[in-house]
Amino acid sequence: MRALTALPLDDDLIDRIFTFCPEFATLHSLILVSKAFRRSITRAVAYNIVGPALPQALRVIRYPYHTADGGDRQQDDPGVLATECPEDHDASVISPDEKKSLERNSKTIEALEDIFSLTQKDRTSRTSVLTTDESWRFRRAAYRIMLYCNIFPASHGDDLDEDSIRHVQRQRTAVLQEYPTDELLQLYAVFRFFRGILEDACDEDADNQSSIVNVLLTMGPDGVKHVWDERTYHSLADEIDFDWDEDLDYPLYRGYFSLPLDNIWTARKVKPPKDEEPASKFILDTIIGANDTCSQCAAPGGLSLLTEANWRRAPLYPGHLLKGKLQQTVTIQKSLFDMLHAHSRDNHDSSDSDSRYYFTDENCGPWIASVFDVSKPTEWDGWTKDKSYCLTCLTNFLEEHLWRWLLQEQIKGGWSPPQNCWYGYNCRTMVHNQTHANKLNHLCVPTRGDP
Ligand SMILES: [Zn+2]
Numbered sequence: 001m002r003a004l005t006a007l008p009l010d011d012d013l014i015d016r017i018f019t020f021c022p023e024f025a026t027l028h029s030l031i032l033v034s035k036a037f038r039r040s041i042t043r044a045v046a047y048n049i050v051g052p053a054l055p056q057a058l059r060v061i062r063y064p065y066h067t068a069d070g071g072d073r074q075q076d077d078p079g080v081l082a083t084e085c086p087e088d089h090d091a092s093v094i095s096p097d098e099k100k101s102l103e104r105n106s107k108t109i110e111a112l113e114d115i116f117s118l119t120q121k122d123r124t125s126r127t128s129v130l131t132t133d134e135s136w137r138f139r140r141a142a143y144r145i146m147l148y149c150n151i152f153p154a155s156h157g158d159d160l161d162e163d164s165i166r167h168v169q170r171q172r173t174a175v176l177q178e179y180p181t182d183e184l185l186q187l188y189a190v191f192r193f194f195r196g197i198l199e200d201a202c203d204e205d206a207d208n209q210s211s212i213v214n215v216l217l218t219m220g221p222d223g224v225k226h227v228w229d230e231r232t233y234h235s236l237a238d239e240i241d242f243d244w245d246e247d248l249d250y251p252l253y254r255g256y257f258s259l260p261l262d263n264i265w266t267a268r269k270v271k272p273p274k275d276e277e278p279a280s281k282f283i284l285d286t287i288i289g290a291n292d293t294c295s296q297c298a299a300p301g302g303l304s305l306l307t308e309a310n311w312r313r314a315p316l317y318p319g320h321l322l323k324g325k326l327q328q329t330v331t332i333q334k335s336l337f338d339m340l341h342a343h344s345r346d347n348h349d350s351s352d353s354d355s356r357y358y359f360t361d362e363n364c365g366p367w368i369a370s371v372f373d374v375s376k377p378t379e380w381d382g383w384t385k386d387k388s389y390c391l392t393c394l395t396n397f398l399e400e401h402l403w404r405w406l407l408q409e410q411i412k413g414g415w416s417p418p419q420n421c422w423y424g425y426n427c428r429t430m431v432h433n434q435t436h437a438n439k440l441n442h443l444c445v446p447t448r449g450d451p
Pocket residue numbers: 294295296297298299389390391392393394
């Protein structure tokens with residue numbers, strides 16, 4: 001086994017060399033040198049996992065979140081809480097357990113950087129294309145948010161009185177106050193990006209959206225990734241020890257990040273960043289394709305244009321994309337959904353426990369690719385899946401081709417279509433007459449009636 005990757009010798013071989021040492025003294029010094037070497041290698045390995053945000057990542061896993069007897073620290077002096085276990089920039093020993101925690105957290109941060117990159121930097125790549133500097137800013141800020149959320153969890157302090165709540169708010173301000181203004185603006189940008197993901201997942205609860213988001217934020221980057229993956233916040237909400245009916249307006253969560261940040265902007269006489277300023281403003285040096293336009297209608301769109309890398313997040317509902325009266329016909333809807341399910345299983349690793357979430361209203365990326373592969377009428381020449389489209393153009397394309405795709409897939413599955421109905425996808429009879437709907441084929445262009 002080669003644990004020491006930088007050393008051109010196997011561990012076994014090193015052991016053999018040790019056994020040939022003529023004197024104990026030599027052996028001892030060899031072991032000492034070797035140990036020091038192992039330590040620095042471990043740190044180098046940790047650096048490879050985490051990158052230049054290692055001091056921030058280490059603080060997250062080493063911070064003493066509880067008092068010696070396991071209690072929480074809401075009585076502690078804000079200054080003490082803020083300066084404990086500072087970010088360590090010097091070489092130090094990293095234990096195997098710490099390495100595991102670093103790896104686990106780094107997976108979350110890396111996944112979030114991919115999402116940040118896809119939504120804020122380059123819509124055509126699902127893995128991060130952030131430059132080294134941009135990535136460092138993002139990760140440093142994300143780890144600091146992780147630390148903050150660990151120090152101030154949602155379960156922190158049931159039924160605190162007003163004074164205690166003010167004390168916790170002073171602690172929160174003190175923790176963030178440790179960072180210089182430019183790095184705090186970067187933290188704000190990443191926080192704003194996280195908040196945007198949570199807001200999108202809560203938009204059906206518009207009345208309570210900001211209160212819900214403040215509580216969800218306490219789950220930190222892991223919670224944000226969870227919500228992004230599931231496209232809903234409900235299962236994350238279940239994980240939080242919190243009474244969603246009673247405590248939603250509990251002042252402890254109000255302005256979870258924004259209140260301490262506002263305190264600091266005021267104290268430092270910094271112009272507060274505007275809420276609508278893009279999350280990318282303080283992290284990114286450049287945005288790729290910011291001025292790109294739709295390949296078909298030339299509408300401006302930049303990052304919001306849709307292409308293969310990002311269309312799985314587009315608000316496209318297959319049931320609404322069927323042409324004409326097909327949309328209102330139960331048997332057609334059913335065969336469409338059966339086909340989409342079969343299709344998503346084919347394209348998806350069935351060992352993945354997330355497969356039940358794979359097919360949701362908003363999670364329909366892979367079938368779009370196969371709709372592009374269906375044979376198209378000549379007026380659609382040049383519409384290929386690698387191009388970028390505005391939502392209107394992509395919707396039009398899918399409306400014209402989803403029924404063709406359904407026809408093609410059913411034939412592939414062994415179906416022989418009966419005779420075409422004259423009224424094709426515009427037939428009104430199929431909507432209320434199931435016998436008629438089954439007797440004739442309606443996945444065809446009308447030859448009679450209102451086209
Ligand atoms: Zn367009």
